[in-house]
Amino acid sequence: MKTLAIDELRAHARGDVISSEDERYEDARKVYNAMIDRRPAVVVRAANAGDVIAAVNFARENGLEVAVRGGGHSVPGFGTSDRGVVIDLVGMRGVRVDPAASTARAEGGATWGDFNAATHAFGLATTGGIISTTGVGGLTLGGGIGYLARGFGLSIDNLISADVVTADGSFVQASQDEHADLFWALRGGGGNFGVVTSFEFRLHPVRDIYGGPMFYELSDVENVLRFYREYIADAPREMGAFPAFQIAPPLPFIPQDRHGDTFVAMVACWAGPIEDGEKALKPFHDVAPVVAEFVGPMPYPALNGAFDGLVPAGLQHYWKANFVDELTDEAIAAHATHGPDVPAVNSTMHIYPINGAVHDVASDATAFAYRDANFATVIAGMWPEPSQNEANIGWVRRYYEATAPLSEEGGYVNFMAADDQERIRANYGANYERLVSVKRTYDPDNLFHLNQNIKP
Numbered sequence: 001m002k003t004l005a006i007d008e009l010r011a012h013a014r015g016d017v018i019s020s021e022d023e024r025y026e027d028a029r030k031v032y033n034a035m036i037d038r039r040p041a042v043v044v045r046a047a048n049a050g051d052v053i054a055a056v057n058f059a060r061e062n063g064l065e066v067a068v069r070g071g072g073h074s075v076p077g078f079g080t081s082d083r084g085v086v087i088d089l090v091g092m093r094g095v096r097v098d099p100a101a102s103t104a105r106a107e108g109g110a111t112w113g114d115f116n117a118a119t120h121a122f123g124l125a126t127t128g129g130i131i132s133t134t135g136v137g138g139l140t141l142g143g144g145i146g147y148l149a150r151g152f153g154l155s156i157d158n159l160i161s162a163d164v165v166t167a168d169g170s171f172v173q174a175s176q177d178e179h180a181d182l183f184w185a186l187r188g189g190g191g192n193f194g195v196v197t198s199f200e201f202r203l204h205p206v207r208d209i210y211g212g213p214m215f216y217e218l219s220d221v222e223n224v225l226r227f228y229r230e231y232i233a234d235a236p237r238e239m240g241a242f243p244a245f246q247i248a249p250p251l252p253f254i255p256q257d258r259h260g261d262t263f264v265a266m267v268a269c270w271a272g273p274i275e276d277g278e279k280a281l282k283p284f285h286d287v288a289p290v291v292a293e294f295v296g297p298m299p300y301p302a303l304n305g306a307f308d309g310l311v312p313a314g315l316q317h318y319w320k321a322n323f324v325d326e327l328t329d330e331a332i333a334a335h336a337t338h339g340p341d342v343p344a345v346n347s348t349m350h351i352y353p354i355n356g357a358v359h360d361v362a363s364d365a366t367a368f369a370y371r372d373a374n375f376a377t378v379i380a381g382m383w384p385e386p387s388q389n390e391a392n393i394g395w396v397r398r399y400y401e402a403t404a405p406l407s408e409e410g411g412y413v414n415f416m417a418a419d420d421q422e423r424i425r426a427n428y429g430a431n432y433e434r435l436v437s438v439k440r441t442y443d444p445d446n447l448f449h450l451n452q453n454i455k456p
């Protein structure tokens with residue numbers, strides 16, 4: 001019966017419908033986090049919204065679990081399911097720019113690399129993630145933090161409308177004017193409310209930026225973090241910069257005898273006039289000697305792709321996250337204790353600034369509640385070998401246990417691990433009840449539950 005139903009779906013779909021006997025199945029079932037090893041009943045590589053509607057109806061009518069995959073980067077592996085239906089949007093990556101209106105429409109499976117390449121041609125950009133292979137879909141639905149956030153707000157603050165396939169197979173367009181409640185919930189509520197087949201964004205004039213990574217000695221860590229706290233509080237909004245802990249990869253800009261050493265790093269992105277870039281980055285050069293750097297003018301998409309090599313698909317992942325109002329001396333001391341123990345070149349800890357334009361939006365204007373927080377921290381454990389799981393997971397947990405009590409209760413949903421589901425209320429604060437109410441309207445049976453789940 002099920003095979004017959006799959007055959008029927010295959011006959012109707014424009015995209016590929018891949019089940020276990022298909023030679024592409026092993027590849028089609030993989031997600032970015034290699035720790036996740038699931039065997040879906042079928043992977044539907046949708047070609048258009050019609051295929052998405054067919055796949056949603058197929059799953060619901062056959063009582064199968066639904067996983068929606070945009071860029072596939074979810075650390076908890078929400079883009080796959082054992083015995084369920086994966087709606088994979090990898091075939092829907094088109095981006096259309098309207099340069100006159102300064103807007104762009106991205107299909108639900110586009111990555112930020114796809115998006116930035118398309119908009120860069122017109123000297124335009126909007127807030128997206130710091131890695132080019134991350135999906136526009138998942139990143140935007142959780143909020144969207146990136147280099148341009150202090151200037152232009154979160155990705156959701158630039159969202160104008162979304163095309164959505166809801167749990168009953170309906171297709172709706174959500175915006176301030178239509179399905180406004182759904183539009184509110186989509187902006188931070190994650191994949192809880194339906195499959196977004198297309199996102200329409202506002203763009204801003206950004207072509208080239210001045211920036212890149214700078215590495216400082218660990219002995220300067222407290223200086224660098226204290227400086228960063230003061231500096232970023234009222235830095236020009238054109239500046240997006242975050243500190244990190246990083247083992248030096250074997251790259252030409254780092255002295256060879258320092259490859260493999262651990263540094264406190266700063267990654268800066270000055271999106272103002274290029275000629276002011278050097279001056280804008282001067283405070284980062286004055287705070288402590290920079291041991292190595294790769295800083296200068298570059299196209300915005302070049303910075304967006306600069307660290308892709310450190311985080312290829314197929315690593316093991318375990319992450320923890322918090323919002324932070326105030327980076328206290330005690331918190332800085334905790335970072336100085338645990339950051340330098342980062343166990344793998346792929347692993348890191350970032351402190352993203354979410355002030356500036358992110359604070360221009362009220363806490364209840366979108367589902368993203370932590371508009372008063374100044375930072376979103378993420379302890380991102382990423383490493384190649386399962387044999388290193390204990391060391392890396394242990395580092396993430398120790399670091400998190402030391403910093404969480406010095407942070408807000410909630411964290412950014414997109415940085416959460418599979419074992420963070422109980423934090424869901426805290427992540428949304430006062431917005432949680434309204435999210436539940438929108439969930440009851442659009443997905444009363446919780447068909448879309450493979451996410452940081454808001455239960456109807």
Ligand SMILES: Cc1cc2nc3c(=O)[nH]c(=O)nc-3n(C[C@H](O)[C@H](O)[C@H](O)COP(=O)(O)OP(=O)(O)OC[C@H]3O[C@@H](n4cnc5c(N)ncnc54)[C@H](O)[C@@H]3O)c2cc1C
Pocket residue numbers: 067068069070071072073074075077078079089108109128129130131133134135136137138139140141142143144145146190191192194195196197311414415450451452
């Ligand atoms: C290497 C790396 C770097 C990152 N950098 C950043 C960063 O700079 N800023 C930031 O904010 N976050 C960042 N993140 C976190 C990222 O936002 C989340 O992992 C996000 O969920 C990834 O989205 P995706 O589409 O790639 O993932 P997926 O695994 O495809 O999806 C994640 C979730 O979103 C849902 N979803 C995805 N697309 C759609 C869609 N079109 N319609 C409905 N639901 C959808 C899925 O169902 C799932 O629940 C990063 C993650 C990684 C692994």
